[in-house]
Every structure is written in structure tokens, then in C-alpha cells.
Amino acid sequence: MWTKGWDFTEDLFNFVGCKNMKKMAPGSMKQCLFLFMLCVSLLYFLGRFKRGFKNYTYHLSNTNFTILLWHWPFGQSLSLNGDVCWDLYKVPNCKLVDQRSFFPKADVVVFHNRELIQGSQKLPIELPRPPGQRWAWMSLESPAHNGNLQKFADVFNMTISYRRDADVTIPYGELLPKEAEDHVAQESPVNKRSLVCWVVTNYQDYHKRSQVYKKLNAIVPVNVYGRWANAPLSSTELLPRISPCYFYLAFENSVAQDYITEKLWQNGYQSGAVPVVLGPPISDYKAVAPNHSFIHVDQFTSVREMGEFLQQLAKNQTQYNEYFTWKQKWKVKIYNDWRERLCKICKHKNSLPQYKVYSDLEAWDKVNYSLV
Template sequence: MRFAHRWIIGITCLILVWLLHFVCWDLVELFDVQKSTTAAPIELLWWSHHFSFVYDEVRQCGAFECRVTNKRQRLSSARAVLFYGTALKTGDFPMPRSPQHLWALLHEESPRNVIYAPFDDFLQHFNFTSTFSRYSDQPITTQWLPSAHDLISMDYTMSFDFKSSNLNGPSPSVVFLNSDCDTMSGREDYMKELMRHINVDSFGSCLRNKDLPASLQNDYLNNLYSPKLLRFLSRYKFMIAIENAVCEDYITEKFWRPLVVGVIPIYFGSPSIKDWQPQKKSAIFVSDFPNAAALGRYIMELSENKTEYDSFRGHKLNRSHPIQNEKLLHHLITYPHQTREYDFFETFECAVCKYATHSGPIKRANARHYNCPLVPIYAPLESKKEPERATDWRSAMEVGQCQARILDTFFRSNKPYNEADFEAELNRRMDDNRCSIDPKLH
């Protein structure tokens, strides 16, 4: 009880320090706001088609107030233009760009979705970023973790003995739930090898060998943390957690969801993942094994050893000190992404509102704000050969680099252009072998 009391006191102190920091920061910033209380709020314009409705409202962000809209006719009045990465289109940027316009990018996805996003040629044109990278202006590294409470809650956690019972199926009790079957990380190729060595229940579209219960078959991809799905997954001992691409700090529900339900993740993805686990030993890392056969042997051994298995679940079973990672604790307290009421877009809007209102030097983003390797990295295969689609993904990244360079050219010329202009230039460069490729892509 003494340790639990100390842990609670420590967390309380951290929260108080965090609150004091942000209250003081807002007050300091307030003195720098160069507008009268009667002036109209500055405007932020969403330049994105991800809204299916007209959006125009005043957003109160602490001491700051901004008008946020997606009405493109308001472009001349906007102080900042907001872009949502998933909805980016190469031929749809507001040109010419006014000197008053700050550009802000919100992008939570890997290069799997936008292949020109990792390149400095593209990123340097943005003044504010919010990505999974810890080096972005508003990091959203832990966006897929619902809350710190979910990490330590015992709501879905089942005992080792229950997981080992005959009712729960054959050892080693591994679940794979994925429906993106063409990934930069070579996830499918690695899983084919692993499934030759151990039993894996595969329920998604990829390598499916079992069907989900009828109650879970409808739209489970849009209900990643539904209570029904969490209860279903919690009976397994292990869950495959291989990201669709490898980028620093790119961590999705693949990692957090098994931790929430007391299942050990078998993880491959972010090279910096050990910076984010709740304790020093919270997951099995594919990169620690030379191949799938070695990993399979380890999983079989671990699945029969109660003491060793539970040592991976300290965030659930160590009630006095469940989260021992100070960096993770600091991030959970500092960034406002860990509440069930968290609104992904509103939080970004407020971050840009403060940045756009606060006077100071204008910044430019760079490749670290996204922080992905230019060459796709994949899980180690027994055969020592590349995944089936490795060449295709390398070629895709080469096209992405060419696209980024074309966008850089168009942005610098600062003249209107459209998608047809962009495609024509891309085709010209490719036909003339003028898409000079960075040696790092080979």
C-alpha cells in the first residue's frame, strides 16, 4: 500500500506541474497576442475534402479564439491553411500562396497512404505539423491509446490459467487480426512463415483461417476498441502487432490494444517502440529474433511458463507501480490525446490557433517532423530474401520522391496549377528519366 500511495502522489504532482505549466504558458502567450479584445478572431481554413458538410464556427482555445472554416472562398481572410494528410491531393493546393498564409499539416498515417509525405522537398513548405513523430510540433504518438487508465485497468484482463484452459483452444493461443494485405513492412510474408511454426487464429482478410463471431463481423475496423471485440481478444495469450510500415514513433492500435486487454503484443514496426512501452518488458519484439522459427520456439516456451508470461503484464499486475516508463507518463500527461472525449481535429485546430496567434519567428518543417526511412524496412524472413512486394514498394517511394520534388517546384513558382498539370509534369519527368533518385532509396 505504501508503494501505491507513493505512485499516486507522484502522478498527482506531475499533473499539478503540467497544469501549472500550461496555465502560465497561456498567460505569457496572452500578453503577446497582437489584437484587441474587440477584433475579429483570426481565421483558420481547412483546405481538405474530408468534411462532408460546411464547417464554420468560432473555436475557443484557452486564452485564444479562432474562426475555423472549410469555406474556400474565405482563403483571402485566412491566417493559416490546414491540411489533412489522408485527404491530400497533389493537384489541390491553394496557389498562389499569400505571404500571410501559414500552412499546417495534420497527418497520422504512414507512407503507405501518402508516398510523398516523408520527403523534405514536400514537408519544408509547412510551418506547423502534427504527426506521430516526436519531433513534430504537436506529436500524436500515443493517439491510438484511449487513455492511461486503459493500460492499467483490469476490466478485460484474464488470468494465465484461464487463457491456458482447454476452453480457450490449442497452445500457444495467438491471434492475428488484419485486413490490409499489401504492406510496406512485409507483414503477410512474415506471417506465412510464422504460421508454419505455431498455431495462429487469423480472423481478418489476410491469411484468414477462422471467422469472427457473428456479432463482430459488422464493421469491426471502425470499432477497434469496442467492448465486444476487446473481450473476444482478451482470451488470447499473444496478439500479432506488425505495423503496415516502419517509421520512428509510428505506433497504432496494433501495439496498444493488446496491452489494454492484458495480451502480449508480438510487435514489429517503430524502431523506437521500447521508448513507449509501459514497463521495460511489455512486448515481444520480432526484431530480437533472427527469423520466424526462432520466434515461434520462444512463443511456445513462454506460453507454458506462467511466471515468465505474467512478467510481461506488469502494467496490469503490478498494482503499486503499473506504468514505470517516465517518458510515456510525461507524454500521456502533457499531450491532450488520452480522453474518450478527445477530438482529433479540434485539438489540432487549437494548436494551430495558438501558433498562428502568438507572434514569433515563422518555422519551417523538415523530414524529422515525419521521420520515416526512405527505403521500406521489413521483418526478417527465414529465406533471407525480400518480401514479395518489396521491389514494388521501393519503386513507389521513388515515385513519391519525384512527386515531392514536383510539388516543391510548383510551390516555389507560386502559380495556380491543377491535377492535370501535375500528372503531365510527372509523366514528362518519368519518360525522360528526370526523376533523379536519391541514392538512399537503393
């Protein structure tokens, strides 16, 4: 109807029958102008309706992908009213439920490992599993705390874990690129008063992290907080207490593939202290964390060498500040809501394994780990 190069106004005048307006009577000219404005208005609202309808149909199409959480982790339930995945996290076509009556219709049924191992929850093996339904094993614990998984052989079709090779990866934290508005706010410098800080609850002498702490504390002073030190910190006290420290000991309680917890993402990065990490190999940290943003214990031949390095680095403000240059482009995202983690399953629904069965979940879980 309209030309490709389109003089929109001329074409629209022709469309409403007003090609020769100069030769028209005043009454006919007013009628043409009215029709012209009416068409413009209709086209405008039709365009807006089309865009809105497209988004609406995209949101409602294929709404039958249902995730059933068989039991809440640690017994701490959250509201699932409304379209949770869309309303909170803008994940479309995802129905998250915890009513077991949805079992025959669920595409994925998620079981949290802790309750299964403790015996407070059981697998519904007596129920006939609908064709195509996947059972998902979920855990954010290290293998040292997952218990004996041999009894789950040939049960689960998918894994949900912090591991990068899990079918659905739900890390404790990750980096997101900063938006334009994120660059506006500048962090206020914090007056550093302490060299090294550590927050610890579970202290065991045989842990490698405890042995490293003892040796380091003999070289440089380490301020220790947490239940073990009879100095517990509330969630609101944690970061303000760590912020005045140059370095924070982000020591994991287990060495396991990709096992990098909030000790790095929250206690280290968000506090403004440089994290000194002890956990999986440095290659695992480099795969998810910014380059030159942390110090790994394995970088040194001895704890004494590391302690001397920390002392020297704290005295050189220019070199110390280089450990924070990553904040110019990146920000830290912390995951602590199980609903957000579960909604992430829908983002991977098209790539989930169709006929996969974990014949040896125990072997998959316990890959190269040890207590530290």
C-alpha cells in the same frame, strides 16, 4: 492593515471600529457584530470572485490564436460549434474553425495530405498569405502512403505528424499516469483460449509481416481475423475477440520512424493480449511504451525461436503476468478525434517555428522506411 502574524478576528474587529466591545452599549455591540459579519461575507465572496475572474481572464486573454482547417481529413467533418478546444479538451485561447473566410485572420492553416495528393483539394496559393501565418502539413500515414511530396517544396512552415520530431506531434496513442481513482477498479481476468491472434485487412505476400506470419503459423497456430481472412470484425467485436488470446500480432504495414499505430495502443494494450510488434526499431517502441510490455520481432534470431518463446511464456503464468505490471501506474490514451489533435497545436503555439520553411518535405517525410 492586518498584522503579518495576523489574528484575523481581532484585526477585523478593530477595522470596523469595535475595538472595545466590552465597554459598549448593547445596541452598539449589535451594530459592530453586524458590520463584522458583513465584512466576513464580503471578503469571502470577493475571494471567490477574484479566483473566478482570474480563470475567466486567463481563458479570454489572447483569444486571437486561430487554427483554420482548410479541409477535413477523408471528408468526415465534425462539429466546431462553441469554443471546441476549451469545452471538450480544456485548451484555452484556441479558436478552431473550418470556414475559409477566416483565412486572412488565421494564425495556422492546416492541410491534410491525403486530399492534396489525390487532387480532391488544392492549396490556396493564389491567395496572399498574411504576414506571420503558418501553413501546416498534416498526415498520420506512413511515408509509403504519403505520395510524392516534392511538389510541396518551400510551401509549408510546420509539420503535424505522429513523428516525435514533428513540430506538433499527434500520436495514435500514448501513456498517461493513473490517477488515484484509476487504481480502484481491477480488471477481471480473461480466460485465455488461443495462443496468437492477428487482425489484417491489407495482406500482401511481399510484405515482411506476411512472411513472418507464414513462418510463425507453421510453428504455432495463429487465429486470423479481418477482411483478408473473410472474418471482418466491427469496432465492438474487435477487442472481445482479441482478449482471449495470449499474444496479438501488432504488425505495422510499413517500417517508418516512430510509426506506431492503434495496432499497439488499442488492439494490443487495450485488449489484454501481449503485443508482438513488427515495425520501427525497438528503440522507437521503448521511447513511448512501457518497458517489458511488448515483444519485438527483432529480439529473436529467427521466427522459430520467437514461436518457441511464445509457447513457453504462455505456460508460465508468473512470467506472462509481468508483461502487465505497467498497468498499475499507467493507462492508455487513444487519439481518434481530429479536433483534439488540432487543438493540441495551441499547446505548442509559443514554441512553434517563426520563420521555418520545409524546402524538402519529401526528404523529411521519407526517413528510413520500407514496406513490411
